[in-house]
Amino acid sequence: MTNHHEENSRQTIEHAKGLVIDSIAETMDLYGVTRSAGTLYGTMYFEDDMTLDEMREKLGMSKPSMSTGVKKLQNYNIVKQTFRKGTRRQTFVAEKDFFNFFSNFFTKKWLREVKTNLDAIKLAQKELNGLIEDPEADEVVKQEAEQVYQQLEASKPYYHWLQKLVDSIESGEIFDFLPVDQEK
Amino acid sequence: MTNHHEENSRQTIEHAKGLVIDSIAETMDLYGVTRSAGTLYGTMYFEDDMTLDEMREKLGMSKPSMSTGVKKLQNYNIVKQTFRKGTRRQTFVAEKDFFNFFSNFFTKKWLREVKTNLDAIKLAQKELNGLIEDPEADEVVKQEAEQVYQQLEASKPYYHWLQKLVDSIESGEIFDFLPVDQEK
């Protein structure tokens, strides 16, 4: 009798976790993380550290899937390898602090955005400039080149601002401006 | 002779634009926007407003692709329908201000994240609470339920902070803290 109770209770806990795991996965899906990687992260969120076999067990998927999934999550900087003594299996732990999650996940992407786009703009402006300074070039075309050049130039402050945003998140300064409300 | 010059010049401009369009598409890909939607946005970034046929022309794709692509971009709030007199065709214009792009794109996703996850947490906590307050339930299981409950509770400040971040972006307050540097 009591065993039945306990069994039901455990199922309730797992069900409650499942609700949150699904919503985490749905959320991460918004940012381009595949559903299965998101579910893996959500699962790890409720565990201390896990081996690949424990993941496979929980998710009912193959070990190579877990291997690639965990690597993806490591690439997002939201899962790290840990060292659990007593076993020679690799263990992994999820970043449980969502502030760190936010920071690690978005700053990496934003830095990439800044670099990729500023590089492209630099190259494009170089090409356009060659045209603008060409005395042989048609005047109408030169004006068009000039206009595109200026449009690109005008976008630079955004990338510099994005860089500042990243800096303020990484330094923690943003929390002076937007404090964390510790309620209750 | 001059015609050759002009033709080359136009190609140079298109090439320069292409560099930036590709890098914009690559960047948007980071955030889960498909490559072709990103390329469409990048293309529109350099145009005033466009009809579906003009897009199809530029990208060499079918009209239904343009229709669905443009709808996707409208969903991200980074493309809007416009009204160009003289034509009965629908026209669309891309958000060219990257600050607005950032705001529209991310706040929508972040608000969704806040709502989705807080809803799930509320539900999960309700289920866990039923267990915690059940006098019949096993003590060990109750403790586990309590621990999960607390983990979820501890995550709430993050979502409230994210909401504040969204508010400060939408109100523009964030630019008091992180001013836009207008260089030169």
Place this chain on the structure above:
DNA sequence: CAAAAAGTTAAATTTTTAATTAACAAGATT
């Protein structure tokens, strides 16, 4: 009101991505 134009929806195809099974490589244990 008929015909044409524009856009969307639906169905089918193609392409891409994810997942599994199987093979392999590295390392530890007997």
Place this chain on the structure above:
DNA sequence: AATCTTGTTAATTAAAAATTTAACTTTTTG
């Protein structure tokens, strides 16, 4: 040294997503 464990890589299969063609609806205009 031989075998067993663990994790990754490769190849195949399966599933999902994107794109196109075709059909259909709505709107416009002659």
